[in-house]
Amino acid sequence: MAITIPIVREGATPPRRLPSGAGASRLTALPPLSLYLHVPWCVRKCPYCDFNSHAAPAGPLPEAAYLEALRGDIEQALPLIWGRQVMSVFIGGGTPSLLSAATIDTIMGMLRAHFNLIPDAEVTLEANPGTAEADRFKAYAASGINRLSLGIQTFDDVRLKTLGRIHDAAQARAAIEMAQQAVARVNLDIMFALPGQTLETCTQDVREALSFGTEHLSLYHLTMEPNTVFAKYPPAALPDDDDGAAMQDAVADLAESAGLQRYEVSAYARPGARSRHNMNYWTFGDYLGLGPGAHGKLSFHDRIIRQARVKQPDSWMAGVAAGDGRHIGEDLEVQTDALPFEFMLNALRLRDGVPTPLFETHTGLSVAQIAHQLEAGVKRGLMSPDPGRLQTTPLGWQFLNDTQALFL
Template identity: 40%
Template sequence: MSAHHHNPGDPFGVYVHWPFCAAKCPYCDFNSHVRHKPVDQATFAEAYRLEIAHMAALAPEREVTSIFFGGGTPSLMEPDTVGIIMEAIASHWPVSADAEITLEANPSSVEARRFKGYRQRGVNRLSLGVQSLNDAQLKFLGRLHTADEARAAIELAREIFPRLSFDMIYARPGQTPQAWRSELENAIALAADHLSLYQLTIEAGTPFFDLHRKGRLNVPDQDLAADLYELTAGVTHQHGLPAYEISNHARPGAESQHNLTYWRYHDYAGIGPGAHGRLTVDGRKLATACERNPEIWWQQVMVEGNGLRESEHLLETEAADEFLLMGLRLREGIDPARFEAMAERPLNPDRIRMLASQGLLETSKAGRLRATPQGALLLDAVVADLAS
C-alpha cells in the first residue's frame, strides 16, 4: 500500500516563477532571463492563468496556505499582473484567510515604488534581495542597487508589509569573520523578523564559475567557510533570530510558511517558466517541471494549456529520499515514522547509531531525527548514508 502524501488540512503552496531580470548576477544559476525589450505582461499573464487552471485540475480541492512569487525578479511585474495571477489562483482553489503571500523584490528605487501596489493586491510578505550592505561588494556581486538604496527599501517595506525578509550572501572572497560579524550585526539591526543568509557558492555555467576555474576568484576554504557558518548561527541566535533551516533564520513564529511547505515535504504547485512542483495525485507524488525558456513556455501553454516539460510519478523510495533530504535541512528534523510509511521500510538503526557516534545526527526529545550543527555542514553525505 502506498503512503498517502497529502491529507486534508496539510499545507498547500503555490509557487509562481517570474523569470525576467534587469541584469543577470554573475553568481546566479537560477532560471532568469534578461530581455532588452519590455515584456508584454498582459500576454504572459494569460499563460499563467491557463497553467494555474491545469495545475488545479491535477490537484483539486486544496486550500492554498501560501503563495510565493519568485524569480527572476518578480518586482519587475506590474501590480496589476500580480493581481491577475492572484485572482486566477483564488478562482481555482480556496485561499486560506491567513495565507502567507510573499513576493521577491530587488531594492532598486524604481521597484520600491510598486510596493504599495503589491500590498493592495494581497501580498503580505516581502523578500528583498539585499545580498550585502557594502557598495564595493554589491558591485562585485553584480547588483544594481547601492547599500543606501537597500536600507531605504528595507525601511519602506517595513512600513508597507506586515512581514519582511531579506537575503545576504557571505563567504565572499577575502571576507574575514570580523568583517562578516560586523555586516551581519548591521543586517540584524535592520531586519524585521526573518533573514536568509547564504554562503556564496560557485555554480557551473555562471561567470563566477569561469573566473574561479581560471584562478581569478578565490572563495574561503572549507575550514573558513565552516567558521563563518558557525559564527552566523551564533550571532543570529544571540539576537533572537535562530536558524530554523540551514540558511534561514527567524524570530520564533516568523518562519517562512511557504518554504516550510517544501522542507516538510508537503504539496505545492509550480507555475511559470522553469517552475518545479510536487503534487499528490492518486495517492502518489507527482514531480512536475515546466519549460525553462519563457517564450517557448508561453507558446506551449497557449497551445496545450500548460508548459510542462516533465510530469512523472515518483517511486515511493524516491519520494522518501526527497523527504529525508528536505526534512533534515530543518532544525526540527524529521519524524522517522513518516519515512517508514513512505519507503515501506525503517531507517537503518546501525547507520543512525554510526552517524550519531560521529556527532552528525541526534534524536530530539520529541523523537525526531535531526542533523547536528556539524551534520548540517555535511548534509549531503549524511543523507546519502541514511538513505542507502
C-alpha cells in the first residue's frame, strides 16, 4: 500500500497542529526565514480546491488597494523579524499570474526595500496556464522572479474540464514553454487519481510533463477535501484505493527513472533543483505569511508562534488599514508538548529525514524528550535506528500517518 498524498500544492504552508499544554522552549539560534505572499483571486474557484481563493470581482482586479494593504501588512510585521535574512519567497494563491507585470514589479520593490533578502534568494511565483502570457512572464523575471510554478494538473482536456480548470492542454504546453524561456527554474504541478482516469492516461500525463525536461515535479493524489464542491458533490468514476495506489507507484517510478529524485512525499527534483522554500517548511524553518489567509510560523529565543491573516480580502485590507492588528486572525504560541509532533509532521515527509541535531536547534528541546517515541518507532520498524538522523524506514514512509502519530 502506498502513501495517500493529500493536496499540498507547492508553496502552500505545511500541515500544522494547534498548540496545547503549557510552557515554552528556548532557542539558542533562530532557523532560516522565508516569506509567503498570498494573492487571493482566481478566475473561478476549482471544485477540488480548499485554499483561500476567491473568484475575481467583475472588472479589473483591485491591485492598487491590494498593494497598499500589502505594504501595511509588511510594515506592521517588520518588528517580528527585524534584522533577519530572508532565504526564499513564494507568491502563491489564488492565481498570482492574474497580477500585472507592474504590480509584481512593485511587490518585488517592496520586498527589497523592507527585507534583507539574500543575494541568491529563491523567488517563486505560482501561475495558471490559463493566464500565461510570454511577455508577462519575461517581465516577472526582469522584476526578480527566478522560479515559476505552473498548475498544469493534467494534459487531458476531458479531465481538465472535470477539475474546473480554465485552461486546456494546448495552453498548458504553451505555458510551460513560455515559463522555460522566461526563467531557468520551473515546477509543474500534476494530479493523479482523477475522475475517469486510468493507469495509462495517468502515466501519459507524467511522461508528457517529463518530456519538457523540467527540473521539478509536484505529483499529487486528488483528495476530497472538506468544504469543497467535490466533497459535497463527489465526481463520478473516481479510481478506487487500489487503482490510486497503483497510479501513485507508477508516477513515482516514471519520475525517478527519468532522473528526478523523490525527496518529499509529493516532490521530485533533479540534482540541485529541490525547492528551497519548501525545504524550509519541511525542516521546521520560519516563514512570515503576508496577505489574506496567509499562515506563518516565527521563532524567538523564548517562544515559537503561529499566525494566520484573516481570509476575506476586504476584511484583510480593512484590518491592515485600521493599524491595530485586526488583520491577524490567529496569533498563538506553540507550547512545548506540541513541538515534537509539529516538527515530525513536517520533517518525516522528507525521504532522507533530517539530522538529529536539527530537532534541538529548531525546537529548543532535547532529543532525549522524544527518546521513548523514537524507540517505539524503531521497534515497530517505522523509524531508522541511526542516532544521527530522524528518518523513517521505507515501511514508516509507506505508513507515514502512523509514524507521525508516534509523536502526538
